[in-house]
Amino acid sequence: MxxxxxxxxxxxxxxxxxxxxxxxxxxxxxxxxxxxxxxxxxxxxxxxxxxxxxxxxxxxxxxxxxxxxxxxxxxxxxxxxxxxxxxxxxxVRIADVSVPQMRDSGQGAGPGTFIGSNPGGDPFIVIHWRMEPGSIIRPHAHTYGNVLTLGLEGEIRVENFEMIGVRDFDAKGTFKARKTQSQILTPGQVNLVNLERDYIHGFQASMRGGRGLDFTTRIKERRPTTPYLNLSGKQVETGVFEASWAT
Ligand SMILES: [Fe+2]
Known part of the structure; x- marks a missing residue:
């Protein structure tokens, strides 16, 4: 996230x-x-x-x-x-963590997605997130911070994508994006966003909803905006989609 x-x-x-x-x-x-x-x-x-x-x-x-x-x-x-x-x-060995006060994530395709924070430290910050049943976090690129996502509760589908060819977060028009991961995040499961691989991720909550943590570590120059991935739905080959960026 x-x-x-x-x-x-x-x-x-x-x-x-x-x-x-x-x-x-x-x-x-x-x-x-x-x-x-x-x-x-x-x-x-x-x-x-x-x-x-x-x-x-x-x-x-x-x-x-x-x-x-x-x-x-x-x-x-x-x-x-x-x-x-x-x-x-x-x-994966964390027994429990307090649930902080949360606000709307601002990344949802609709209502029902929330984020707060737990203490982190140098070198990472910790985002605590919660998704209501059926809610969606739009697929977005991580450009300067890699992410470890840990499921704590419920069941969430997480999908990762990456651009085919040269990575360009300023690309105009359409490009091809490959779905690189599709997994169910349940308690104790992890998903990785490496800035060189799988650097776009999106979340779809099951009918049970879910909650988890994102450990984010900034390792590159920060960009002012987050690129969101628009998928046209047109699959040009298995797992490869026509796509474009949106803010
Ligand atoms: Fe993210």
Missing amino acids: YEDWTEELPIGETAEVSPGVIVERRCFLTTIALALGALAIPATATEKLATDERISYEDFLKEVIPVAKKLVADTSLAGQHRYLLTLASYA
Whole structure:
């Protein structure tokens, strides 16, 4: 959603990520293990990863911020993936987070979409969002901040797109856009917006509605407006649509 507030390897297999520290393998463990090894995270942090215990939001921030600060500098495609997946490995363990006061998102295709904020820190901000049953957040591009979206409640379909060819947020007229992801975001599920991939996302709430968090990290020069993706509905080939930008 907003860029700026002012705007699972077979389960059960294990791997040793540092001497004496054994963790259970999950989908993106290799990336995480490499990241942790490279960062020489204190043993207490890695030991905690070996458990399924939930952590408070405050402990989440305390643990993840030092790691995020070390990974955020690499803004390459691979660097952003490493950053977002590492952030995700901590975020999925959050036990609970308070629901802040919310206002209309301003990004809905109609009423029923709301945003507020929870404390974040350097280098990311945290947007807390809620969607009423059947509501829609229009697909929009993230141009300067990558995003980790975490589902907390309900069921939301999230779709990602990207431009085919050279990325141009000032493109006039029509261009081709590819749908790169389409998934159901349920509690504990994550979706990534890497500024090099999947950088356009939109949300459609199920009849149950839903709620979640967006961890947004600004890594590029801010743009004054958010480009919204207009899809003509004309599918020129499987998963490829004629599209244009709107504000
Ligand atoms: Fe967004």
